[in-house]
Amino acid sequence: xxxxxxxxxxxxxxxxxxxxxxxxxxxxxxxxxxxxxxxxxxxxxxxxxxxxxxxxxxxxxxxxxxxxxxxxxxxxxxxxxxxxxxxxxxxxxxxxxxxxxxxxxxxxxxxxxxxxxxxxxxxxxxxxxxxxxxxxxxxxxxxxxxxxxxxxxxxxxxxxxxxxxxxxxxxxxxxxxxxxxxxxxxxxxxxxxxxxxxxxxxxxxxxxxxxxxxxxxxxxxxxxxxxxxxxxxxxxxxxxxxxxxxxxxxxxxxxxxxxxxxxxxxxxxxxxxxxxxxxxxxxxxxxxxxxxxxxxxxxxxxxxxxxxxxxxxxxxxxxxxxxxxxxxxxxxxxxxxxxxxxxxxxxxxxxxxxxxxxxxxxxxxxxxxxxxxxxxxxxxxxxxxxxxxxxxxxxxxxxxxxxxxxxxxxxxxxxxxxxxxxxxxxxxxxxxxxxxxxxxxxxxxxxxxxxxxxxxxxxxxxxxxx
Numbered sequence: 001x002x003x004x005x006x007x008x009x010x011x012x013x014x015x016x017x018x019x020x021x022x023x024x025x026x027x028x029x030x031x032x033x034x035x036x037x038x039x040x041x042x043x044x045x046x047x048x049x050x051x052x053x054x055x056x057x058x059x060x061x062x063x064x065x066x067x068x069x070x071x072x073x074x075x076x077x078x079x080x081x082x083x084x085x086x087x088x089x090x091x092x093x094x095x096x097x098x099x100x101x102x103x104x105x106x107x108x109x110x111x112x113x114x115x116x117x118x119x120x121x122x123x124x125x126x127x128x129x130x131x132x133x134x135x136x137x138x139x140x141x142x143x144x145x146x147x148x149x150x151x152x153x154x155x156x157x158x159x160x161x162x163x164x165x166x167x168x169x170x171x172x173x174x175x176x177x178x179x180x181x182x183x184x185x186x187x188x189x190x191x192x193x194x195x196x197x198x199x200x201x202x203x204x205x206x207x208x209x210x211x212x213x214x215x216x217x218x219x220x221x222x223x224x225x226x227x228x229x230x231x232x233x234x235x236x237x238x239x240x241x242x243x244x245x246x247x248x249x250x251x252x253x254x255x256x257x258x259x260x261x262x263x264x265x266x267x268x269x270x271x272x273x274x275x276x277x278x279x280x281x282x283x284x285x286x287x288x289x290x291x292x293x294x295x296x297x298x299x300x301x302x303x304x305x306x307x308x309x310x311x312x313x314x315x316x317x318x319x320x321x322x323x324x325x326x327x328x329x330x331x332x333x334x335x336x337x338x339x340x341x342x343x344x345x346x347x348x349x350x351x352x353x354x355x356x357x358x359x360x361x362x363x364x365x366x367x368x369x370x371x372x373x374x375x376x377x378x379x380x381x382x383x384x385x386x387x388x389x390x391x392x393x394x395x396x397x398x399x400x401x402x403x404x405x406x407x408x409x410x411x412x413x414x415x416x417x418x419x420x421x422x423x424x425x426x427x428x429x430x431x432x433x434x435x436x437x438x439x440x441x442x443x444x445x446x447x448x449x450x451x452x453x454x455x456x457x458x459x460x461x462x463x464x465x466x
Contacts, residue, residue: 026316026368026369030316030318030319031316031318031319031322031368031369032318033318033321033322034322034325034326036322036325036326036329037278037321037322037325040271040274040278040325040328043271044271044274044275047271051158051159051160051161051162052069052156053153053156053157053158053159054072054158054159054160054161054169054170055068055069055072055073055076055079055161055170056068056069056072056149056152056153056156057072057153057159057170057171057172057175058071058072058075058076058161058170058171059071059072059073059074059075059107060146060149060150060153060170060174060175061113061114061115061146061174062108062113062114062149063108063109063111063112063113063114064111064114064145066108066109066111068149068152071107071108072170074103074106074107075103075104075107075170076161076168076170079161079162079168114143114145114146115143116142116143116146116174116177116178117140117141117142119136119137119140120137120140120142120177120178120180120181121174121177123137123177123180123181123184125180125183125228125229125232125233125455126232126455126456126457127232127456127457127462127463127464129232129236130236131187131191131236131237131240134183134184134187134188134233134236134237135184135187135188135191136184137180137181137184138181138184138185138186138187138188138189139188140181140184142178142181146174146178147178150175150178150179153175154175154179154204154205154208154211155208157211157212158211158212158214158215158219159172159175159212159215159219160215160216160219169218172222176222176225176226179205179208179209179226179229180229182201182205183201183202183205183229183230183233184233185201186198186199186201186202186205186233186234186237187233187236187237189201190237190241191237191240195248198237199248199251199252199255202230202233202234202252202255203251203254203255205226205230206227206230206255206258207258208226209222209223209226209227209230209258210223210258210261210262210265213261213262213265213266213269214265214268214269215269215272216269216272216273217266217269217270217272217273217383217386219269220262220265220266220269220386220390221386221389223262223265224259224262224389224390224393224453225453225454225455227258227259227262227393227397228393228396228453228454228455228456229455230255230258231256231259231393231396231397231400232396232455234252234255234256234400235396235399235400235403235464236465238252238400238403238404238407239403239407239464239465239466241407242407242410243407243408243410244404244407244408245408246408249404249405249407249408252404253401253404253405256397256400256401256404257397257401257426258397259390259393259394259396259397260394260397262339262390262393262394263336263339263340263387263390264336266335266336266339266386266387266390267332267335267336267339270328270331270332270335270383273328273381273383274325274328277324277328278321278324278325281317281320281321281324281372281375282317282321283317284315284317284320314369314370314371314372315369315371315372316368316369316372317372319368319369319372319373320369320372320373320375320376323369323372323373323376324376327376327380331380331381331382331383331384332383334383334384334387335383335384335386335387336387337387338384338385338386338387338388338390338391339386339387339388339390339391339394340387340391340430341391341394341395341429341430341431344384344387385451388450388451389451389453391430391431391450392449392450392451392453392456393453394430395429395430395431395447395448395449396447396456398426398427398428398429398430398436399427399436399445399447399464401426401427402420402423402427402436402445402466403445403464403466405419405427406419406420406466413440416440416466417438417440420435420436420438420445420466421435421438422435423435423436429447429448431448431450438466443465443466444463444464444465444466445463445464445465445466446461446462446463447461447462447463447464448460448461449461449462
């Protein structure tokens, strides 16, 4: 028994020494940023720092006579300082939000903000909307000052207040509701015979949505929502018409195809997500050091002071970012695939001794940066549903192009059914490349929705009149 105990002790001591030796080697020779990290840092660094258009959006509802840009700066007073601190890897306090009532009162100078008509603010377009729903909304008359301000923001492109995820963001709902209203105005003009003006409005709305789509994932999804409403309004207007001439049909086709640029836009917008996580991992140890306050006890301060020292033995920010970036690149490709209607493969984090199957955990003490790699492996975010939302939108665009072509050719009855069954590329389901389901009795086209949409509803099937 003594010999057995000695042998087991020797083995345990040998393992401990070997683990400490390996970790010491890692400490002496720290990880360096990978080529992928350097490339993404360069990509992130090419984004402009200041975004006055985001401040104009924040001040969109400023009182009459006040400059929206000045109000936006007042609502987010330290946005620029926080942005510079984040890009430099420093810590910064969160800035006051626009919803702060004291800040609101100060920035609005005690005056009431401008407001949208209740009908415009509460309208919620959906596939179930009939022509009359769009016409009713289009007859509303928002404040002309708001429309001038909105046009300035639409023409201004990016609407963020900073390049990193932690930057504050302005409320985009008022602008989105005005955008939905002008789509309804396009339907009204189309219905009244001013088709050229209607097409110009739809075209401008689509271009404005695409100008801001690359900002970050939130901006991509806002553009997806905007284009969903645009396509529903365009499809409804075209469906309500007996025929289209060639010029109108070509212009409408171009508008309906604006969404085809979204897959690449969402791929580029994900650099904001990388910045967010990269900053988090890079500043994790310093976050612990800064978490103490002046009112804490000496014992508490001593404990927090040792935290970075302890973490330096098991946590290496550079390696953590390297490992996260490897998975991020695969996630980014998966989002692009999903946006193109392709099956996106699940991306699993790298594991040591993967060949050992379920026993791979025994190798964890020997891997570099065990705590950091544990963070990368634990609960990794899934971004693929962002891509699926875009593919769902492209399905709506395909159905809209189908409607345009049907009206251009003036198809009805059996000829319409045959055309839908053999519809050309670009007028079929993006995911399956199969023809959309169609019921000739009800004259309804059925489109499968894979992900929840703020406009199209819950996953399932929605229908469009044809």
